[in-house]
Amino acid sequence: MAVTAAMVKELRERTGAGMVDCKNVLVDVDGNIERAIEVLREKGLAKAAKKAGRVAAEGLVKEAISSDKKQGAIVEVNSETDFVAKNDQFIKFVAQVANIVLENDLTTVEELKALPWPDDTSKTVGDILTEKISVIGENLTLRRFVKMSTNGTIVAYTHGGGKIVAMIDMAGEGPKVEEVGKNIAMQVAAANPQFISKEDVSEETIAKEKEILLTQALNENAIAAKPKPENIIEKMVEGRLGKELFKEICLLEQDYVKEPSLTVEKYVVQELKNKDAIRAFVRLETGEGIEKKSENFAEEVAKQING
Structure with missing residues (x-):
């Protein structure tokens, strides 16, 4: 029987095994999908499917920057436990994926997974991910990536061994720019800002925050011993918006963060004489936004033992 792409796709979806492994096994068993599943299980290549339902909220974020500092990439790969995130094999895998992102123009994770693996071009990034799941024994998820390009300088800072990576696009070049960029990346990692300047904040965001602050102030004013006039309350809210x-x-x-008597803007102007030196930033934090399951450790061990 001729092996079709649809058959390979079905086998991959049912087992979680790599595309090449699925195709080869289907050829060996003359297209018998049920027998192919058994063979993949016998080879240990279908293990990943059993783990795919587990929540992967730990892991690593890793960056890669080109030698000329004109391009940078960050990837997040999640694991189930922090223990695996410290595994040398896992760390090396995430670093390799970051370099693949750096060297290619990509828009989706699926495009990334479909790329050939540099050390074995017969396999894709997705195939290697599936193999890592089988070997490491945990569900792993290639969650997201970002890439930056500039005619200035890309600088990054990694916090907590890969828990947070902040990357900055700085105007200009040279050691001083890199030093300031590193410090700004540390600021972004620590303080998690959403925008560079006030001018970047949308009117919609300001209006929403103003409404929240006004409601809070009016509620406080309603129970105050000496309530203030509403126009005074509105002026107070305007002040709180800025502060x-x-x-x-x-x-x-x-x-x-390194000199609280200065704002970030004053620090940048002091060092680089350019208030527009920070052109863009991105910050990825491991597991951000993923709902983590809380399980009894003894129960989890029992699950592992019982398969």
């Missing part, structure tokens, strides 16, 4: 909201979400407005 609280923008300082929280805007990088340039934040207190500089």
Whole structure:
């Protein structure tokens, strides 16, 4: 029987095994999918399918930067446990994937998974991921990646051994720019801003935050011993927007973590004489936004033992 692409796809979806392994086994068993599943299980290549339902919320984020510092990439690969995230084999895999992203123009994770693996071009990135799941024994997820390009300088900072990576696009070049960029990347990793400056914040965001602050202020005013007029409350809210909201979400407005007497903007101007030196930033944190399952450790061990 001729092996079709549809048959390979079905076998891969049912087993989680690599595309090449699925095709080869189907050829060996003359297209018998049920027998192919048995063969893959016998070879240990279908293990990944049993683990695919587990929540992978730990893992690593890793960066790669080109030698000329004009391009940078960050990838996040998740594992089930922090223990695996410290595994040398896993760390090497994530670093290799980061380099693959750096060297290719990609828009989706699926495109990344379909690329050939540099050490064995007969296999794809997705195939190698599936193999790692079988060998390591945990569900692993290639979750997301970002890539930056510039005519200035790309600088990155990694926190917590790969828990957080912040990457900055800085205007200009040279050791001073790299030093300031590294410090700004540390700021982004620590303070997690959403925008560079106040000008980047949308009117919609400001209006929503103003509404929240106004409601809070009016509620507080309603139970105050000496309530203030509503127009005074509105002016107070405007002041709180500048002091609280923008300082929280805007990088340039934040207190500089290494010298709190300065804002980030004042630090950048002091060092580089250019308030527009920070052109873009991105921050990835491992497991961010993933709902983690809370399980009894003894029960989890029992599950592992019982298969």
